[in-house]
Amino acid sequence: MNATLPAHLLTMERRPVPAEMIAALKARFGERCSTAQAVREQHGRDESPFEVAPPDAVVFAESADEVAAAVALADHYAVPVIAFGTGSSLEGHLLAVQGGLSIDVSRMNRIVHLHSEDLTVTVQPGVTRNQLNNEIRHTGLFFPIDPGADASIGGMAATRASGTNAVRYGTMRENVLALQVVTASGEILRTGTRAKKSSAGYDLTRLMVGSEGTLGIITEVTLKLYPQPESVSAAICHFPDIAAAVATTIQIIQMGVPIARCELLDANAVRAVNQHDKLALRVAPMLLMEFHGSAASVAEQAHMVQEVAREHGGEDFEWATTPEERTRLWAARHRAYFAGMSANPGCRTVTTDTCVPISRLAECIDLAVREADGAGLPYYIVGHVGDGNFHIAYLIDPKIPAERDTAERLNEQLVHHALKLEGTCTGEHGIGLHKQGFLVDEAGLATVQMMRVLKQALDPKNILNPGKIFSL
Amino acid sequence: MNATLPAHLLTMERRPVPAEMIAALKARFGERCSTAQAVREQHGRDESPFEVAPPDAVVFAESADEVAAAVALADHYAVPVIAFGTGSSLEGHLLAVQGGLSIDVSRMNRIVHLHSEDLTVTVQPGVTRNQLNNEIRHTGLFFPIDPGADASIGGMAATRASGTNAVRYGTMRENVLALQVVTASGEILRTGTRAKKSSAGYDLTRLMVGSEGTLGIITEVTLKLYPQPESVSAAICHFPDIAAAVATTIQIIQMGVPIARCELLDANAVRAVNQHDKLALRVAPMLLMEFHGSAASVAEQAHMVQEVAREHGGEDFEWATTPEERTRLWAARHRAYFAGMSANPGCRTVTTDTCVPISRLAECIDLAVREADGAGLPYYIVGHVGDGNFHIAYLIDPKIPAERDTAERLNEQLVHHALKLEGTCTGEHGIGLHKQGFLVDEAGLATVQMMRVLKQALDPKNILNPGKIFSL
Numbered sequence: 001m002n003a004t005l006p007a008h009l010l011t012m013e014r015r016p017v018p019a020e021m022i023a024a025l026k027a028r029f030g031e032r033c034s035t036a037q038a039v040r041e042q043h044g045r046d047e048s049p050f051e052v053a054p055p056d057a058v059v060f061a062e063s064a065d066e067v068a069a070a071v072a073l074a075d076h077y078a079v080p081v082i083a084f085g086t087g088s089s090l091e092g093h094l095l096a097v098q099g100g101l102s103i104d105v106s107r108m109n110r111i112v113h114l115h116s117e118d119l120t121v122t123v124q125p126g127v128t129r130n131q132l133n134n135e136i137r138h139t140g141l142f143f144p145i146d147p148g149a150d151a152s153i154g155g156m157a158a159t160r161a162s163g164t165n166a167v168r169y170g171t172m173r174e175n176v177l178a179l180q181v182v183t184a185s186g187e188i189l190r191t192g193t194r195a196k197k198s199s200a201g202y203d204l205t206r207l208m209v210g211s212e213g214t215l216g217i218i219t220e221v222t223l224k225l226y227p228q229p230e231s232v233s234a235a236i237c238h239f240p241d242i243a244a245a246v247a248t249t250i251q252i253i254q255m256g257v258p259i260a261r262c263e264l265l266d267a268n269a270v271r272a273v274n275q276h277d278k279l280a281l282r283v284a285p286m287l288l289m290e291f292h293g294s295a296a297s298v299a300e301q302a303h304m305v306q307e308v309a310r311e312h313g314g315e316d317f318e319w320a321t322t323p324e325e326r327t328r329l330w331a332a333r334h335r336a337y338f339a340g341m342s343a344n345p346g347c348r349t350v351t352t353d354t355c356v357p358i359s360r361l362a363e364c365i366d367l368a369v370r371e372a373d374g375a376g377l378p379y380y381i382v383g384h385v386g387d388g389n390f391h392i393a394y395l396i397d398p399k400i401p402a403e404r405d406t407a408e409r410l411n412e413q414l415v416h417h418a419l420k421l422e423g424t425c426t427g428e429h430g431i432g433l434h435k436q437g438f439l440v441d442e443a444g445l446a447t448v449q450m451m452r453v454l455k456q457a458l459d460p461k462n463i464l465n466p467g468k469i470f471s472l
Numbered sequence: 473m474n475a476t477l478p479a480h481l482l483t484m485e486r487r488p489v490p491a492e493m494i495a496a497l498k499a500r501f502g503e504r505c506s507t508a509q510a511v512r513e514q515h516g517r518d519e520s521p522f523e524v525a526p527p528d529a530v531v532f533a534e535s536a537d538e539v540a541a542a543v544a545l546a547d548h549y550a551v552p553v554i555a556f557g558t559g560s561s562l563e564g565h566l567l568a569v570q571g572g573l574s575i576d577v578s579r580m581n582r583i584v585h586l587h588s589e590d591l592t593v594t595v596q597p598g599v600t601r602n603q604l605n606n607e608i609r610h611t612g613l614f615f616p617i618d619p620g621a622d623a624s625i626g627g628m629a630a631t632r633a634s635g636t637n638a639v640r641y642g643t644m645r646e647n648v649l650a651l652q653v654v655t656a657s658g659e660i661l662r663t664g665t666r667a668k669k670s671s672a673g674y675d676l677t678r679l680m681v682g683s684e685g686t687l688g689i690i691t692e693v694t695l696k697l698y699p700q701p702e703s704v705s706a707a708i709c710h711f712p713d714i715a716a717a718v719a720t721t722i723q724i725i726q727m728g729v730p731i732a733r734c735e736l737l738d739a740n741a742v743r744a745v746n747q748h749d750k751l752a753l754r755v756a757p758m759l760l761m762e763f764h765g766s767a768a769s770v771a772e773q774a775h776m777v778q779e780v781a782r783e784h785g786g787e788d789f790e791w792a793t794t795p796e797e798r799t800r801l802w803a804a805r806h807r808a809y810f811a812g813m814s815a816n817p818g819c820r821t822v823t824t825d826t827c828v829p830i831s832r833l834a835e836c837i838d839l840a841v842r843e844a845d846g847a848g849l850p851y852y853i854v855g856h857v858g859d860g861n862f863h864i865a866y867l868i869d870p871k872i873p874a875e876r877d878t879a880e881r882l883n884e885q886l887v888h889h890a891l892k893l894e895g896t897c898t899g900e901h902g903i904g905l906h907k908q909g910f911l912v913d914e915a916g917l918a919t920v921q922m923m924r925v926l927k928q929a930l931d932p933k934n935i936l937n938p939g940k941i942f943s944l
Contacts, residue, residue, distance in 0.1 A: 117726060118829035160671040171669050173678070174646055189918040195827040196859050197643050198896035199632040199682055201903055201911050201941050202923045206645070206678035210671055227728030254589060256699035297769050355667040357590035387668050424670035431673055439673050446661040450930070451674045457929030458922070469673050 005050055006433060009097050009467055016099040017056040021077045025059055025101070028069055032060040043082075043102040046089040047149070047337075049348045049398065050433060055082060055096035060104045064180060064188050064219035070103050071217060071463075072186030078461045083217045085126055085152025089159065090351055091432025093212055097467040103217065105154055111135055112220060120177060120194050122222040125154020132223075141225040144169035147428065148337050154218045159430040160210030164333065167253075167386030168260040168292065169226060171428065176209050180220035184459035194222060207454075212430050213465035215458050229260075229292035233302060234320040234329060237309045238284045242266055242369060242381070244312040245285045246362045249385045251308045253358050257301050261290035261330075262386035266369075269336050269380040276339030277332040282316065287385075288333055290326075336382045340393050344378060347395045350407035354418035355389035355427030364421055368392050368414050375406050389427035416441065431469045439470065477522055478905060480943055481569050487938075488571040489528040493549045497531055497573070500541055504532040515554075515574040518561040519621070519809075521820040521870065522905060527554060527568035532576045536652060536660050536691035542575050543689060543935075544658030550933045555689045557598055557624030562823055563904025565631065565684055569939040575689065577626055583607055584692060592649060592666050594694040597626020604695075613697040616641035619900065620809050626690045631902040632682030636805065639725075639858030640732040640764065641698065643900065648681050652692035656931040666694060679926075684902050685937035687930050701732075701764035705774060706792040706801060709781045710756045714738055714841060714853070716784040717757045718834045721857045723780045725830050729773050733762035733802075734858035738841075741808050741852040748811030749804040754788065759857075760805055762798070808854045812865050816850060819867045822879035826890035827861035827899030836893055840864050840886050847878050861899035888913065903941045911942065 017025075025033040034040070035057045044054030056079075061067045067083075074081040080100025087094055096102065108124035109131065115121065116139040123132060130150045132143050145156060146163035155161075157179065162171035169175065178192030181204075191204035208216055239245040245264055252259055265273065265288060270281050289305065291298045306317055320326045332339070341347055356364045365381070372379045372392060383390025392414070394407035415425045415438045425431075425438035440448050448470055455462075455472065462472055489497075497505040506512070507529045516526030528551075533539045539555075546553040552572025559566055568574065580596035581603065587593065588611040595604060602622045604615050617628060618635035627633070629651065634643035641647065650664030653676075663676035680688055711717040717736055724731055737745065737760060742753050761777065763770045778789055792798045804811070813819055828836045837853070844851045844864060855862025864886070866879035887897045887910045897903075897910035912920050920942055927934075927944065934944055 115829065115831070117831035119726070120829065160669075160675070162669055166669060170646070173669070173675065174642070183918075183922070187918055189916060189922065191915075191919060193891075193896045193914065194829045194894040195861075195896040195899065196830070197632075197634055197638060197645070197827055197861065197899050199825075199898045199900050199902040200896050200907075200914055201682070201920070202687075202926060203632070203645065203675075203678045203682050204919065204922060206675045207926075210673070210675055215674075227726075229728075254591070254699075256701075294769070294772055296772055297766070300766055300768055353671075355669055357587065357592065357666045358668070359587070359589035389667075389669065419665075422666040424665045424667040424672050426671045427667065427669050428671050430671040435672075442665065442672055443663075444661060446655075446659055447663060447676065448673070450655070450661065450676060453929050454674060454679075454926060457925050 005097065008471055009433060012098055012467055014099045015079050017079050017101055018077055021073055021079065022057055024073055025057060025070065029059045034058045043084050043094065043104060044096050046087050046092065046094040048090055048092040048432065048434065049350055050092045050095055053095035053097050055102040056099045058102045058104055060107050062107050064182065067103055067217055067219050068182045068186045068188050070101060071182050074101055074463050075185055075461060078463060080463055080466050082465050083154065083213050085155035086128060086149065088149035088151045088155065089432060090429045091434045093159065093430060093432045093468055095433060106152065114139065115194065116141055118194060119225045120222055121225055122220055123153050124220060125152055125218050127153050129153065129156065136225065140228050142228050143223055143225055145172055145175055148334050153221050157209050157218055157221050158211065158213050160428065162428040164261045164263055164384060166384060167262055168258060172209055173206060175224045176205060176221055177224060178222040179205055179208050179218055181208055181216035182219055183216050184461065184464050188219065212432065212468050214455055214468055215464060231295040231298040232290065232292055232326065233298045234290045234326045235302065235317055236286050236288050237314040237317045238282050238286045240313045242285045242365060243362055244314065245287050246365055246385060248287065248309045248312045248314060250358050250361060252305055253386055255304065257304055259289060259301060259305065259386060260292040263288040263333055264381065264383040264385040264390060265336065266381035269340065269382050272339040272343045272380055273332045273336055276335060276342055279332055288329060340380045340395060344395045346397065348398045349393040349395055350404065350411060351391050351393045352411050352414050353391055353426045353429040354414055354423055355387060356418050356421045356423030358388045360421035360423065361385060361388045364418055365390060367417050371410055371413055375410055377403060377406055387427065388423065433468065436470055477569065481905060481939055484570055484939055486571045487551050489551050489573055490549055493545055493551065494529055496545055497529060497542065501531045506530045515556050515566065515576060516568050518559050518564065518566040520562055520564040520904065520906065521822050522564045522567055525567035525569050527574040528571045530574045530576055532579050534579050536654065539575055539689055539691050540654045540658045540660050542573060543654050546573055546935050547657050547933060550935060552935055552938050554937050555626065555685050557627035558600060558621065560621035560623045560627065561631065561904060562901045563906045565902060565904045565940060567905060578624065586611065588613055590666060591697045592694055593697055594692055595625050596692060597624060597690050599625050601625065601628065608697065612700050614700050615695055615697055617644055617647055620806050625693050629681050629690055629693050630683065630685050634900040636733045636735055636856060638856060639734055640730060644681055645678060647696045648677060648693060649696060650694040651677055651680050651690055653680055653688035654691055655688050656933065656936050660691065684904065684940050686927055686940055687936060703767040703770040704762065704764055704798065705770050706762045706798045707774065707789055708758050708760050709786040709789045710754050710758045712785045714757045714837060715834055716786065717759050718837055718857060720759065720781045720784045720786060722830050722833060724777055725858055727776065729776055731761060731773060731777065731858060732764040735760040735805055736853065736855040736857040736862060738853035741812065741854050744811040744815045744852055745804045745808055748807060748814055751804055760801060812852045812867060816867045818869065820870045821865040821867055822876065822883060823863050823865045824883050824886050825863055825898045825901040826886055826895055827859060828890050828893045828895030830860045832893035832895065833857060833860045836890055837862060839889050843882055843885055847882055849875060849878055859899065860895065905940065908942055
């Protein structure tokens, strides 16, 4: 544990994996159970600004039965278990703040059932979003949810992830049909079926989606797929200022244009992306948009959006006409996080994730920009603005505590502003270690207490990713 | 209690409201607390085939505080509480199988906040779907979820209802953003915000949606709204047989046509609707469809669908060109349930609600038709076939037990077939009293046990609509 973690986590009891349990794991997993320092450290960090908090051991599971066996042992010895996919969490989900066992599911990377005739697919949790789309490309279908990283589907379900396509296709909340889950006692069960809708009892699927590994470990995910649109068209449009880009977005959404992607990049983000991806975009606030549909529908959407953008001073509407151009632009957008970091070598980012009702977005971004400008930290903004969600990433030198403090203060001011605007502290990254205070501010003590009661009911020994979302 | 209830409910302990609690309710609610036989009976029945099981008292609540006060009393005396909206459940949700208190929320029928600029609205639970759409019409927005009855929004949330528009707009699962809920201890809390997406902790909103009043009583609902489409066009198309209509539907969905409504009526349903609504539809299986979008998009969708229908022998593609014609057709569709009943005076219906992956729909309906034909009971079929969901309503004489037995046997065969096809026993009606065995068949004992654990954690005295979904 290290001093950069929130104070309440510094005083948490450690619950190390006892030697007897290590022996049992080695007996079961052989070389796929590791206690090597490097392996443990790799599994005790993520893309959050926190330093590593390694688990005591790591097992590489290859089946739901193996996950269940490992969890049953953890249950017996009452030690923490944390599932690990690709390690791309931004909120410290993977840090073993009490020690314990990391269950790496990245080798569970098989497509279990592809039902293209029903637009559904069932995958193991270690399948990544890019892998999935590569493997199903021949069917003419695709899976739209795309967080910045090439995250695992299990991790995306666990954090209720979304990304650039959510404005049209929804988030993991809307796109997970069913799960296979290992419970805290090591039992394997299923939630949901492949039916598109159901009223059969409590919605355990959606209770597990976004539970950050604290209620069960996901071992299979059944997803909705979508036909690849007949026509796709992407465009960029530059604006005199961020406010104009945001005003354009708000109007597009209010008009009900079924835009597939509507992303804001501020001038700082454009500069970083230019440098990192060798692009030559004009350094000014821009919207990066995509339209899906029939040829006629795409043309119609584009026409409406151009009109709206022009009213708000949008210039240089440029079309990415070839798939290659489109891919290049979107890849650059997805790498904005790394582009921002590589522009300031050695830095870490503190990333905000507020999401507000669309009519409040201009006010929320305006405040964020003014406060970031006033504070003097380098930052950039990228945003899924069609959803009212944006990220301001403050670039800090991890060796200078005052920079972290400033970033955290800015984050806190922004969150409290977003809550006043009836928004949420996290649109898609989750609570993890970082936003536990914000969760209470947002939901209220009584609601968080209801979450605690559910956690205690399903995980009485508190072994499933303890210390995340809230402490007990 | 009566002999038509499932056996396990006949042996349930009654927990009547004690005189002392009645006195406390009368002190608080005055004339809005009733123990009159007629009022109690009206609140102890619904549209299910079960006979009335009246609560001991009814209060007419006018605010969340009043609901909370009534629940706090029920908690103190450990007696059941059941929320009542319009009484349109098909599954016995409103029957007071252990006695207790009915909290009628139909007077909580106010729109609390309309945020047309964000496409959201917050309503009290007693607002009905038609009332909501009438009250927001001037904004150019609408709320699409439309079960057959003019149900209350609170009841629709509690049963995870859907209807004819779900194929395009989703169900209550996708369209409830946030709730205000009274817990089993009489506390008022909020789940969710007005943000379009969030990763802030457990998804309590979706845990409550579909929980059938067993985890909390809904006192406010925040919903997504949609812009009224620029262009709407409805059509009917007749087919030589049900299989052809279903094959057409499957292909439309697999092609990704964003059809807004795609409803099947079999010849029996058409006949009943003709008679009840004085229409002159050709008595043959038909699809009743609707397209939403821009004028160009609607024309394009209609063109594609006509092509597909023609390939499958669809004839007489007839367009309802005026809003009046459209309204007349859809009103008739929504009244199919009553049309079917009025065709056989004195009858009750046993209604199936299976929902299967779209590719399995033809097989599932085919079996249902063959078995119903073989059994000799009158029946009709209506279906939200774009979702893989359909209802076969068996018309029975409630005075002839053998007819009920036959209907229940047919329902059971159909459910088990749907489960084999990876579907669900209930697409939109809920479990209630009727489908508790089916829930176990569908989800498995371990999964139902997880639901029980959640119920016991949130409602330790089992006062919230006890005996529904499962017995403890």
